[in-house]
Amino acid sequence: MEFNIGFLGAGAMAEALIDGLLKVRLVAPAQIIAYDIRRERLQHLQQVYGLEPVASREELLHKAEVIILAVKHQNIHEVLSGLNFKGKLVISIVAGLTLARLARLAGEVPLVRAMPNTPSLVGEGMAALAKNEYVSQADLDKALAIFRSVGQALVLPEEQFDAVTGLSGSGPAYVYLFIEALADAGVKQGLARQVALQLAAQTVLGSARMVLASGEHPAVLKDRVASPAGTTIAGLAVLEEQGFRGTIMRAVEAASLRSQSLGKEKSLCK
Numbered sequence: 001m002e003f004n005i006g007f008l009g010a011g012a013m014a015e016a017l018i019d020g021l022l023k024v025r026l027v028a029p030a031q032i033i034a035y036d037i038r039r040e041r042l043q044h045l046q047q048v049y050g051l052e053p054v055a056s057r058e059e060l061l062h063k064a065e066v067i068i069l070a071v072k073h074q075n076i077h078e079v080l081s082g083l084n085f086k087g088k089l090v091i092s093i094v095a096g097l098t099l100a101r102l103a104r105l106a107g108e109v110p111l112v113r114a115m116p117n118t119p120s121l122v123g124e125g126m127a128a129l130a131k132n133e134y135v136s137q138a139d140l141d142k143a144l145a146i147f148r149s150v151g152q153a154l155v156l157p158e159e160q161f162d163a164v165t166g167l168s169g170s171g172p173a174y175v176y177l178f179i180e181a182l183a184d185a186g187v188k189q190g191l192a193r194q195v196a197l198q199l200a201a202q203t204v205l206g207s208a209r210m211v212l213a214s215g216e217h218p219a220v221l222k223d224r225v226a227s228p229a230g231t232t233i234a235g236l237a238v239l240e241e242q243g244f245r246g247t248i249m250r251a252v253e254a255a256s257l258r259s260q261s262l263g264k265e266k267s268l269c270k
């Protein structure tokens with residue numbers, strides 16, 4: 001692609017995106033510019049990915065057309081202060097920072113709010129993107145291409161971001177808990193810990209791939225595994241007795257509500 005990407009903040013999430021962008025060759029190393037207050041982060045990115053560090057935010061803005069805000073929420077004011085984003089596409093991955101608040105800080109320019117998740121670090125992320133009225137289709141295509149370099153991405157109305165946070169944002173933690181529980185269960189049944197963990201994690205990975213690749217409803221796939229009077233239906237019956245599905249639904253609801261209330265607290269900040 002013929003545009004330069006500038007990262008304001010070069011921590012874990014920025015590095016995941018840089019790694020993905022270079023792996024899929026969306027851009028060359030010379031097209032990625034990063035700025036961070038931590039010099040060691042820039043040295044690391046130079047050593048590992050061959051990125052040329054810049055000395056200031058202003059230099060980054062001068063060299064890049066697409067700017068990715070990848071700092072923590074509490075640093076957003078200092079990183080944006082005094083900058084003019086006219087003519088830029090600004091993409092924020094800052095959790096809880098709404099498009100309206102970002103517009104007050106960055107101005108009336110094309111803005112994309114993205115909610116990625118941690119599996120982006122291994123190229124299997126899930127990101128939701130929302131945009132303001134200044135974003136063209138070409139801008140949106142650029143933003144989607146960036147997040148698709150580290151997994152999957154789709155565009156959603158911003159009103160759905162609390163639900164996204166509760167599901168795919170917090171979701172990896174639920175899945176880790178499930179994998180841990182499966183592995184513990186294997187150990188209880190006599191398997192070695194490492195074996196149980198491998199069986200559990202690969203089973204989750206494979207099942208997720210089955211859902212995505214087949215396009216089938218998960219219930220159809222589940223029915224195919226559960227033979228009459230077999231082992232699987234015996235296990236499923238226990239999960240149903242214990243309210244497995246209702247518990248997951250309540251967990252996502254609780255996380256979404258928490259995201260909503262955190263958003264209100266943050267919007268009260270300056």
Ligand SMILES: NC(=O)c1ccc[n+]([C@@H]2O[C@H](COP(=O)([O-])OP(=O)(O)OC[C@H]3O[C@@H](n4cnc5c(N)ncnc54)[C@H](OP(=O)(O)O)[C@@H]3O)[C@@H](O)[C@H]2O)c1
Nearest residue numbers: 009011012013036037070071072073075079093094095118
């Ligand atoms: N990690 C995830 O999975 C994930 C998922 C969804 C959304 N996000 C969002 O992504 C954003 C970045 O997360 P992260 O995990 O990558 O954080 P991180 O590893 O802490 O990276 C942020 C980097 O920005 C630096 N920084 C702070 N103030 C700065 C400034 N004024 N100018 C330039 N650089 C500055 C930080 O330095 P210091 O450490 O010295 O402050 C740090 O090196 C957060 O807003 C988070 O909500 C992350």
